[in-house]
Amino acid sequence: MVAAKNGCKKIVIEPVTRIEGHGKVTILLDENNRVRQSRLHIVEFRGFERFVQGRPFWEVPVLVQRLCGICPVSHHLAAAKAMDLIVGAERITPTAKKVRRLMHYGQFFQSHALHFFHLCSPDLLFGFDADPAIRNVIGVAAKYPDLARQAVLMRKYGQEVIRITAGKKIHGTGAIPGGVNKNVSIAERDFLLKDLETMLNWARSAVKIARDYTVEHLDRLAGFGSFESNHLSLVRHDGALDIYHGNLRAIDAAGNRIFDQVDYQKYVDYIAEEVRPWSYMKFPFIKALGPERGWYRVGPLARINTCDFIDTPEADAARKELLSLSSGKPCNVTMAYHWARMIELLHAAEKIKELLHDPDLQGTDLVVTGTRRSEAVGMVEAPRGTLFHHYRVNDDDQVVMANLIVSTTNNNEPMNRAVQRVCEDYLSGREITEGLLNHVEVAIRAYDPCLSCATHALGQMPLVVELVNVDGQLIHRLARGSDGTILALGDPGGDNRGSSDE
Amino acid sequence: MNPQRRILVIGYGNPGRHDDGLGPALAAAAEKLAVPGLTVESDYQLCVEHAEMAARHDVVIFADASLTGPEPFFFEPLQPAGASTFSSHALGPGEVLALAAGLFGASPTAYLLGIRGYCFDQFGQGLSPRARFNLAFAVDFLENLLKNDSWSPRNLPLRPAASTASVCEELPCSKVSP
Numbered sequence: 277m278v279a280a281k282n283g284c285k286k287i288v289i290e291p292v293t294r295i296e297g298h299g300k301v302t303i304l305l306d307e308n309n310r311v312r313q314s315r316l317h318i319v320e321f322r323g324f325e326r327f328v329q330g331r332p333f334w335e336v337p338v339l340v341q342r343l344c345g346i347c348p349v350s351h352h353l354a355a356a357k358a359m360d361l362i363v364g365a366e367r368i369t370p371t372a373k374k375v376r377r378l379m380h381y382g383q384f385f386q387s388h389a390l391h392f393f394h395l396c397s398p399d400l401l402f403g404f405d406a407d408p409a410i411r412n413v414i415g416v417a418a419k420y421p422d423l424a425r426q427a428v429l430m431r432k433y434g435q436e437v438i439r440i441t442a443g444k445k446i447h448g449t450g451a452i453p454g455g456v457n458k459n460v461s462i463a464e465r466d467f468l469l470k471d472l473e474t475m476l477n478w479a480r481s482a483v484k485i486a487r488d489y490t491v492e493h494l495d496r497l498a499g500f501g502s503f504e505s506n507h508l509s510l511v512r513h514d515g516a517l518d519i520y521h522g523n524l525r526a527i528d529a530a531g532n533r534i535f536d537q538v539d540y541q542k543y544v545d546y547i548a549e550e551v552r553p554w555s556y557m558k559f560p561f562i563k564a565l566g567p568e569r570g571w572y573r574v575g576p577l578a579r580i581n582t583c584d585f586i587d588t589p590e591a592d593a594a595r596k597e598l599l600s601l602s603s604g605k606p607c608n609v610t611m612a613y614h615w616a617r618m619i620e621l622l623h624a625a626e627k628i629k630e631l632l633h634d635p636d637l638q639g640t641d642l643v644v645t646g647t648r649r650s651e652a653v654g655m656v657e658a659p660r661g662t663l664f665h666h667y668r669v670n671d672d673d674q675v676v677m678a679n680l681i682v683s684t685t686n687n688n689e690p691m692n693r694a695v696q697r698v699c700e701d702y703l704s705g706r707e708i709t710e711g712l713l714n715h716v717e718v719a720i721r722a723y724d725p726c727l728s729c730a731t732h733a734l735g736q737m738p739l740v741v742e743l744v745n746v747d748g749q750l751i752h753r754l755a756r757g758s759d760g761t762i763l764a765l766g767d768p769g770g771d772n773r774g775s776s777d778e
Numbered sequence: 779m780n781p782q783r784r785i786l787v788i789g790y791g792n793p794g795r796h797d798d799g800l801g802p803a804l805a806a807a808a809e810k811l812a813v814p815g816l817t818v819e820s821d822y823q824l825c826v827e828h829a830e831m832a833a834r835h836d837v838v839i840f841a842d843a844s845l846t847g848p849e850p851f852f853f854e855p856l857q858p859a860g861a862s863t864f865s866s867h868a869l870g871p872g873e874v875l876a877l878a879a880g881l882f883g884a885s886p887t888a889y890l891l892g893i894r895g896y897c898f899d900q901f902g903q904g905l906s907p908r909a910r911f912n913l914a915f916a917v918d919f920l921e922n923l924l925k926n927d928s929w930s931p932r933n934l935p936l937r938p939a940a941s942t943a944s945v946c947e948e949l950p951c952s953k954v955s956p
Contacts, residue, residue, distance in 0.1 A: 327794075327901035342794025342901070348822075394826060394869075413826070414860055414873060417880040425881045432827045446821055 301716060302554075303699050303708075311703055314696040315554060316688075316720065325678040333362055333669045334453050336678075340665070341447055343682075346390070348446060349383035349438055350658035350683075353520070354665040356451035358654030361541075362669050364646025365454035371639030372455035377520050378631045379441035379450060380656065384519060384624040385475070386434020387659040388576075388617050391724045392482055393427030396614050400489045404718040405711065423485075426478045433468075433475050437628065440464045455643035465632050472629055479622040483594050486618040490611065494601070497611040499701075501694035501719035504529035504608045506562065506572035507581045508686070510657050513537065515584030517595075517623065519657035525582045526562055526572060531606045534562055540655040543664060549681065557688050560681055571689035574661025575723060576616035581606035588630070591623035610694050613722040620659075658683045660724050684725040694719040785924065786835040786886075788819045788828060791843050796902050797895025797909040800843035804893060807917040808841075813924045823868035829877035833884035839920070840871040843909075844892035850912035853919065856888040891916060 304313040324343060328336060337356040341348035353376055360368055368376075398411045401420060409415075417424040435445050440460060442448025450456050490497060506529065510522035524543065526534040538546055549558040550567045561570035572578070580599070586592040598615055601607055607616075631637065654665040661683030668677035684691075698719045702712050789805025791798040805820035819831060824840070832838045840856065858879055859872025869877075871890055878884045893916045897906040905913065922928065 324901045339794075342792060342903075346823075390826065409860065412860065413869070414876045414880065417877055421881055424877070428826045428830055428877070428881060431825065432830060435827060 301695055301699075303703065305703075309704075311696065311699045314692065314699045316692050316695045325680060328675050328678045330674050330676075332673050333359055333667065333675055334673070336667065336675060337451055337453070338447065338449055343680075347383060347387055347658050347660070349379055349442065349448070350656055350663050351665070352442070352448060352451055353380055354654040354656045354658075354663050355667075356453065356654065357521075357656065358652040358665050358667050359453035360455075360654070361652035362649050362667070363453045364648050365644045366646060368455045368644060369639065369641045370636045371459055372642055372644075374631055374634055374636045375441050375456045375459060376451055378460065378628065378637065379438055379448075380520050381624040381627045381631070382434045382437025382441065384434075384620060384659050385437065385479075385628065386431045388621040388624070389427050389430035389434060389482070391659075392486070392614070392618060392621070393424060393431070395721050395724065396617075397423070397427075397485075399718050399721065400485065400614065404714055408710070408714060411714075426481075429471075430475060430478055433471055437468060440468065452643065454645050457642065459639055459642065460637040462638060465637060468628070469632050472625070472632065476622075476625045476629065479618070479625040480590070483615075483618040483622050486615040487594070487597065490601075490609075490615045494609075498609050499697075500715075501610040501697045501722065502608060503610075503690075503693050503697060505690055505693075506534060506565070506570070507578035507606060508562075508572040508574055509579040509582045509662055510540070510655060511537075511583050512587075517579055517583035517586045517591075517620075519579075519620075521656070524662075527582055527606060529606060529608055531581070534564065540664070541653050543653060543655070543666075547664075547681070549685075555688075557685050558681075559688050560686050561689075572686070573690045574683055574686040575613065575659075576620050577607060577610075577613045578661065579657060580616045580619060586619075586623055588623050588626035591619050591626060594619040594622060610690075610719065610722050613724070617659075617724070660684060661686050684723070687723045687725065691720055691723050691725065694722065782815075783837060784815055784817070784835045785813075785837045785839070786817045786819065786832060787839045787841060787920070788821065788824070788831075789841040790821050790823055792822050793903060794901055796897040796900065796904065797906055798843050798898050799903075799905060800893040800895050800909055800913055801841045803905060803913055804841040804891065804916055804920070807913070808920060808924075811921055811924065816924060824871060824874050825869060826877060828869070828874045830882060832874055832886055832888070833878040833882035835886050838875075838886045838888045839891055840874075840888065841891040841893065841916075842871075843895040843898070845895065845898065847892045847894050849894045849908075850915040851891060851893040851919070853889055853891050856890045858885075891920070 302315045303311055304315075306312045324340075328339060331339060337352050337359060340351035340355045343351050356376070360366075393416065394413050397416050397420075398406075398413065401416060402411045404411070410418075413424075438448060439445045441456075441458075442450035443458060450458060506526055508524065508526045510518060511525045512518040512522045515525075523536075524538040524540050524546065525536045526546075528534055535546060546563055547560055548563045548567075549560050551558055559567065559571065561567045562572060563570065580595050583595075586595050598612060598619065599605070599607060601609065601612070650670070651668045652666075654667075656663050662681075663683055664679070664681035666677075666679040667675055670676050695716055698715045699712070702715045787805060787808045789801035789803070789808070791801035793799030793802050802820045805818050808816065809818045817835065819828070821828070844852070856871055856875060858876035859870065860876070871888065875886070875888050878886065893909070894912050895906070895909045897909065
């Protein structure tokens, strides 16, 4: 919890356990109480790669959905794409591809809507200095009930797209090695078309809210948790944004290409993962640049920066407007992630409309096979960023190796940088204030990190903050309670529930 | 059970994290009870759309694994509650009720069924023996509740005569990190 060496002391923001909704921030101060270093610890998918070993490969697209309650479809599709190659399906049928794409756009729609409503909009609508007692999903529901109701129904709509394409809202089985196990019937298509225009309108409104907020507050947001970085994502062969399939492109902070159109089967030649002793989560980097300079951002803002255009008109117009902030160059404003996310929400709605009018969805040619392989990589752009699934399978059809680089891991270094920047700007003195906590949370939330891979059983607190002096004495401790209240935990004799005196 | 009463059981948790799957396991067992008027939902976690679902029912029972609650389970009334968001996308049951009231004008009677689990910190399917033992008590309780329409925490069963620890062997992963 605390270390005191080289005249420095550590402040630890730590979880009670490694469970869902928990992060840990360690702030290392120098003797003058200035931030020397900060570290963000987030739950890694610990043990999953081992868990999947020995399982038949065809089970994997279903099994991996257990990784995450928010974006199981991303894992489902990334694994299915890898297993396509294992069964020799170099090209799946048009129906299979479009059903999968529809599933993926449905997931983007629900995931981005959920993030906007649940995590982002309280910060945007109330301001991130606002009291956390109102700066939350319940506060939004009370003050902006129409927006909140829209968000719930957008999330529900995306879930319905997933249910229809994957068979179920959770634990879907739609994508199988070599294709899909069902198409979309006319009745199912018409069911989704019924509310589509409403969803498009609401998506347009969400883009406007995020855009207006960012532009109006740009003076403050430009520096908030921001820094220049490389960006990485899949792009289509013609440079278009493509969240389901493409090749890897990496650019630097100025927009110069580091590499482009790299076949992701060869990702190990371009991306490496650094292990640091203080974190369960690895730190990926671009090999050619090394760990110091090769880290990169993924996710909505990175995708908007790396792509040349978006192939749906309204989202592309919004992309151009966002990039006008930086004169057409990559945007490195961390808080612009929210605007970029809403642009992708609109893009997803536009693509859902396009696909629902495509008769290939009703095709009956669902699965192909070919020459069996023993090793393959599957990759998609998940809502939170690029997702790598890499497997080896033996002659008995058992998985013998799995390596996953998930979106939140790809954003590990950037999230650390964002926290560091915020701590430098907002930490003063020897106490962690509720205000600092709020700002750290806002910076982390911009990346929408997914902590859902772990558990969330009853009885835990989302965030605990400890301040320890150079002698190892606990001098101040705060926790964010599961009901949003601040718990003062400084009394060694017991926990005192109540408001902070910050 | 009063057939006019619309009852929803939501079991939530990640079955890929051993005892975190107690909620979905309870939901699966509830489904098999085939009680008229009962809707059963299973999910990894509670999210905003569950508010809309809760709003369409008279009674909602949230079933989840409990890290530290009493063995074999607890059952208590729930009220709408405020929110806490760090970076999680999940809601608490009180938040679901608050959203059901705030957005959909519904105030279902709600209960929390917390089933004690022990093994959370590793990937793997299947409940620990002690969790299975606790689940069996919870399912019996729920069946009695639903079929006899006896909605009171006073109807909680007494603690089992034998300690769960004494009748179950430990899993290696029961050494859950604090």
